Amino acid sequence: MTEGFEFARDGAVARLTFARPSKKNAITHAMWSALPEIVAGVEADPAVKVLVLTGAGEDFSAGADISEFGELRSNAEGAAVYDKAIEAAVRALTGMRKPSIAMIRGNCIGGGCQISVACDFRFAADGSRFGITPAKLGIVYDFVSTRQLVALIGPAHARYFLLSGELITSARAREIGLLNDVFAPSELEDAVARFAETLCSRSQTSIRGMNRIIEKILAGQVEPDAEVDQLRLDALHGEDYAEGVDAFLSRRVPRFKYS
Template sequence: MNYENILIEKENGIAVITINRPTKLNALNKATIEELHHGFGGLENDPAVKVIVITGSGEKAFVAGADISEFANFSVEKGADLAAKGQEMLFDFVENLKKPVIAAVNGFALGGGLELAMSAHFRIASDNAKMGLPEVTLGVIPGYGGTQRLPQLVGKGRAMEMIMTAGMVDAQTALNYGLVNHVVAQAELLDFTKEIAAKITKNSSVAIAKAIQAVNANFKDGVDGFDVEIKAFGDCFGTEDFKEGTTAFLEKRKADFPGK
């Protein structure tokens, strides 16, 4: 598939997806969401890729929000359908991807942009980053998982304040809130993110996929995360990665995981 709105680069087991709509501050429109879905799906099925990094082009914005012009005249039914399809196609899709996804937040991450960053498994921000959910200034609420994921990350009270005031928080505040894991200089963001990604690539991709599944289970209604963890733990014993990992430990050498 030829992409118009995203770029994909792969090297040393790490794939970088760059949302490339600089004149629109990388705003998410329908076409970009579809391209991201296809891009993430392809990388998940690529055995050479161990970790995925998502970022935005330029130095101003990760993603400055959704493309409001696409839905300004929607009806109630169309609005609900927009949120449902968007969550299924991109935001829930990314959260439940079997491969780790790291958001490298380079600048503004607002509305759908922050929601995309929150759907990643963790986030690293540049020191000029600003994050927020300004939807209530448009008479609407976050519809791509923002009301659910933000409280999980920063707590109910802080999430309520951010959503109700529509205010932005800077990178240091986001770090203090637990919204991002690290803050680094803009020029160092991708290199720093790739350094962490490189550490992940050395570990068992099978075990990591199981860990993602188990951690996510804790946040799903009607699912006992402990039960999911127990089953996933047991499943690991039947993998080639487990055999290699334990053998390497006993032989006092570094493991060379086959990813099976």
């Protein structure tokens, strides 16, 4: 595992932790570069149904490790190479069929907030802070992450975030739709665990198919294509559909295939 990450699995739930608490879990270039492979491993592991991303200590992540910028982003060419690593990490998370949850405490700023927006769900502790700060660094935010942010919170709030670089509270983040929910710090872990278990109990055929369709919609697709039609057809012929209908008619809890 790349330095700065910790990875663990508890049953069907995998957890990836940003583990540089003394640096507010700032994300190094090596960590950005490692994320696609980590995500691919989660996707390929049949025992894993959900990925939770979180930070060690008091913060989720304060963003990219700017102490590296003098060496790795000292010119336009170096910055372009660095940005490609970030973009690949974001695309890997966005492209996951298995659901991802950002469990947030403390600072969730810059690249940390970018990672959280790329996840499917965001749950935070009361008192967390959020912001995306390219305007403080002379950076133009990348297209995919901008599109994700606009889709999540709308253009007005996205402009506020990106153009001002100001930080907002967890309450405000929940209000504008950046967060799914906010919990007392002592309740966050249990709340996320309960939601992850809910996702694990649902049809994975349904979850992964619908996640793929949502990804296509966010990318600008407005009509179904052959892949969408096939996803829906495969589900209708699958074991989960038969089990779900039988369980509903029998008034029992469904026992979906583990896949």
